[in-house]
Amino acid sequence: MLKIAKSKLNDLYAKINESMGLFIPVKVAGEVDYRVWSEGKEVSLETLKTVKSPKSMFFPQTENLMKFVKEGKNIEIIDVREDFDQRKPFVLFGVKACDYKAIEVLDKVFLADPVDTYYQDRREKTTIITTACSKPEDTCFCSVFGIDATNPLGDVTTYLDNDYLYWQANTEKGENLTNLVKDLFENGGEEKVAEIKENAKKVLDCLPFKNLDLSKFKPENLNELFNSDKWQELSEACLACGTCTFVCPTCQCFDIRDFKTNKGVVRFRCWDSCMYSDFTQMSHGNNRTTQTQRFRQRFMHKLCYYPSQNGGLYSCVGCGRCVNKCPQNLNIVKVIKALGDK
Amino acid sequence: MQEIQAKMKARAKELLESGQVARVIGWKKGEFIYDNSPATFESVEELDNFVYDYFCGSNLSKYLIAESKKPGKTAVFLKPCDTYSYNQLIKEHRINKDNVYVIAIECLAKLNAETIKNLADGFVTGVSVEGDKVTISSPYGEKVVDKKDVLLTKCSTCSKTHVAGDEQIIVYNFEKPSTDRFEKVKELEAMTEDERFAFWRSQLSKCIRCNACRNVCPACSCVKCVFDNPASGISAKANDDKFEEQLFHVIRAFHVSGRCTDCGECSRVCPQNIPLHLLNRKFIKDINQTYGEYQAGEETEGKTPLTSYTVNDAEPNEVVNGGK
Ligand code: SF4
Ligand code: SF4
Ligand code: SF4
Ligand code: SF4
Numbered sequence: 001m002l003k004i005a006k007s008k009l010n011d012l013y014a015k016i017n018e019s020m021g022l023f024i025p026v027k028v029a030g031e032v033d034y035r036v037w038s039e040g041k042e043v044s045l046e047t048l049k050t051v052k053s054p055k056s057m058f059f060p061q062t063e064n065l066m067k068f069v070k071e072g073k074n075i076e077i078i079d080v081r082e083d084f085d086q087r088k089p090f091v092l093f094g095v096k097a098c099d100y101k102a103i104e105v106l107d108k109v110f111l112a113d114p115v116d117t118y119y120q121d122r123r124e125k126t127t128i129i130t131t132a133c134s135k136p137e138d139t140c141f142c143s144v145f146g147i148d149a150t151n152p153l154g155d156v157t158t159y160l161d162n163d164y165l166y167w168q169a170n171t172e173k174g175e176n177l178t179n180l181v182k183d184l185f186e187n188g189g190e191e192k193v194a195e196i197k198e199n200a201k202k203v204l205d206c207l208p209f210k211n212l213d214l215s216k217f218k219p220e221n222l223n224e225l226f227n228s229d230k231w232q233e234l235s236e237a238c239l240a241c242g243t244c245t246f247v248c249p250t251c252q253c254f255d256i257r258d259f260k261t262n263k264g265v266v267r268f269r270c271w272d273s274c275m276y277s278d279f280t281q282m283s284h285g286n287n288r289t290t291q292t293q294r295f296r297q298r299f300m301h302k303l304c305y306y307p308s309q310n311g312g313l314y315s316c317v318g319c320g321r322c323v324n325k326c327p328q329n330l331n332i333v334k335v336i337k338a339l340g341d342k
Numbered sequence: 343m344q345e346i347q348a349k350m351k352a353r354a355k356e357l358l359e360s361g362q363v364a365r366v367i368g369w370k371k372g373e374f375i376y377d378n379s380p381a382t383f384e385s386v387e388e389l390d391n392f393v394y395d396y397f398c399g400s401n402l403s404k405y406l407i408a409e410s411k412k413p414g415k416t417a418v419f420l421k422p423c424d425t426y427s428y429n430q431l432i433k434e435h436r437i438n439k440d441n442v443y444v445i446a447i448e449c450l451a452k453l454n455a456e457t458i459k460n461l462a463d464g465f466v467t468g469v470s471v472e473g474d475k476v477t478i479s480s481p482y483g484e485k486v487v488d489k490k491d492v493l494l495t496k497c498s499t500c501s502k503t504h505v506a507g508d509e510q511i512i513v514y515n516f517e518k519p520s521t522d523r524f525e526k527v528k529e530l531e532a533m534t535e536d537e538r539f540a541f542w543r544s545q546l547s548k549c550i551r552c553n554a555c556r557n558v559c560p561a562c563s564c565v566k567c568v569f570d571n572p573a574s575g576i577s578a579k580a581n582d583d584k585f586e587e588q589l590f591h592v593i594r595a596f597h598v599s600g601r602c603t604d605c606g607e608c609s610r611v612c613p614q615n616i617p618l619h620l621l622n623r624k625f626i627k628d629i630n631q632t633y634g635e636y637q638a639g640e641e642t643e644g645k646t647p648l649t650s651y652t653v654n655d656a657e658p659n660e661v662v663n664g665g666k
Contacts, residue, residue, distance in 0.1 A: 028547065029545045051614055052550060135464060206481060
């Protein structure tokens with residue numbers, strides 16, 4: 001195990017940034033999100049729940065897929081992927097255990113056949129540094145999904161206390177990165193890390209949602225859950241804003257649209273939300289005609305449809321972002337409690 | 343506060359039991375102390391979860407667009423600010439007011455759960471209000487803070503009193519501190535153009551385009567928003583920087599100007615805490631200056647400054663300069 005004084009972290013960021021891109025939680029106008037690091041930015045590794053999750057590093061909110069350029073009667077098709085080999089490798093720093101698990105959930109979607117080459121390129125070029133949680137929040141319920149917040153994986157795992165950042169490489173990619181920055185570190189920290197974990201466990205043990213019961217959410221209960229009469233009440237205050245889907249680290253739906261420019265068309269994709277009335281619009285309209293149906297889709301997908309296709313893996317990781325951010329305080333915990341009992 | 347809640351609950355019970363109303367819109371308890379949700383109660387049994395406390399910041403008036411079209415009367419609890427939105431929705435013929443029974447309730451100013459959570463290091467186990475002090479408990483200890491520092495933004499400069507109500511529930515005659523709601527707008531006006539641009543760029547660069555601000559807004563009551571219409575030719579879902587920062591929010595602020603009652607819901611719901619209300623307040627301030635004092639939602643009828651012409655209206659060049 002290696003350690004570096006927190007006061008020297010800026011040197012670490014600068015060193016990484018010399019040869020690689022660096023995405024890290026940065027505070028802008030009061031809110032922390034993963035952004036490109038540059039000298040002078042206010043980094044906040046301690047922030048557990050960035051507003052947007054790190055998924056936007058692999059699956060950006062808006063992304064060009066291809067371009068059609070018109071010249072006279074010719075249309076030239078430009079595949080933006082041809083530029084991918086010029087992209088620098090990058091480091092994603094500060095990922096919490098829940099968000100790391102969420103990347104596994106996304107991988108199963110984007111890297112399954114047919115592979116999403118846009119996602120894959122970014123994914124392969126990234127070295128992920130996770131940061132263990134020292135102070136879980138009241139809305140955290142990662143442990144319900146078997147995630148250990150004190151021991152996230154990734155290429156490198158880091159731990160924080162008041163004075164130091166502790167660093168442990170886990171993979172070859174992690175070792176390579178370590179070699180690059182080793183000079184900035186000193187050895188030691190095992191005991192401190194054990195202490196950090198110990199303290200965090202104490203907080204985890206008194207979290208209000210730690211005993212959420214998921215046993216009801218099994219594929220064989222799909223029809224019963226789908227037809228429950230509780231959805232109406234659960235969704236009645238929903239604004240259909242989609243905040244919950246955009247802050248969620250595992251929500252993965254996107255729309256593909258064409259943008260007309262003077263010289264042709266840019267085809268892009270952007271995040272979409274099952275909470276929206278024009279989601280998966282078909283010629284006859286949307287197949288979910290009420291907000292209750294759309295609301296149900298979001299939670300059934302997380303707790304039933306996705307696990308039934310992925311060996312029981314839930315596509316909620318208990319990060320609690322939707323619990324924090326829904327303007328009307330509707331969320332997956334309320335759904336699990338209402339439908340999960342008995 | 344508990345006294346107000348008890349009276350409200352008792353009234354809701356009476357109204358439902360006697361059949362005077364078919365439903366009551368209020369708030370129900372959440373999982374924590376701070377996460378109440380708007381709710382419709384259709385029976386006395388459902389009232390078990392009824393709550394009214396310092397975390398009932400959401401404005402219930404917009405739910406009436408749908409609820410007032412249902413059979414039977416709908417009773418609704420409205421705080422002072424909410425009654426302005428209610429009047430404005432009536433003025434715009436969005437609510438069937440014959441089907442609504444308004445109970446105007448005292449608010450005592452609502453608290454901001456997020457600010458409180460930050461003060462409690464993310465783990466809130468208790469919140470109690472005693473006069474102008476708030477005690478926040480967490481596993482890491484207790485903090486006593488000034489209530490004015492943990493209020494919702496919209497409550498911290500509010501001086502509104504009810505402008506609608508078939509009856510009132512007022513217990514404390516809580517006096518609102520007098521503050522200048524245009525203070526921040528004036529700060530922005532005092533900036534140079536570059537500084538102001540930098541301020542809004544950095545704020546709006548956070549936007550995730552979730553549309554919470556629009557969907558919660560009582561002035562945004564179009565049946566289908568142009569940005570939701572795939573045939574409109576506007577790539578509304580793409581969170582593109584230029585469009586985002588220069589157009590969407592400004593268009594929306596223009597669209598609701600003269601109709602925005604300054605209920606402050608947009609800033610309350612924004613997951614990125616973008617101070618959207620400052621855009622609206624700038625328009626309100628300019629309207630006041632250019633056309634004379636006007637408060638949207640004060641009346642359910644009558645002319646409005648931006649939709650009526652008078653010979654004394656400001657000339658365009660005055661307006662442009664006034665907007666400086
Ligand atoms: S559940 Fe909440 S966050 Fe999600 S769409 Fe509805 S109101 Fe918005
Ligand atoms: S559903 Fe909510 S708690 Fe679960 S992963 Fe998504 S945002 Fe986090
Ligand atoms: S949900 Fe778990 S891993 Fe995620 S921030 Fe909270 S404690 Fe950390
Ligand atoms: S609520 Fe905030 S983040 Fe969402 S669209 Fe409005 S300004 Fe953007």
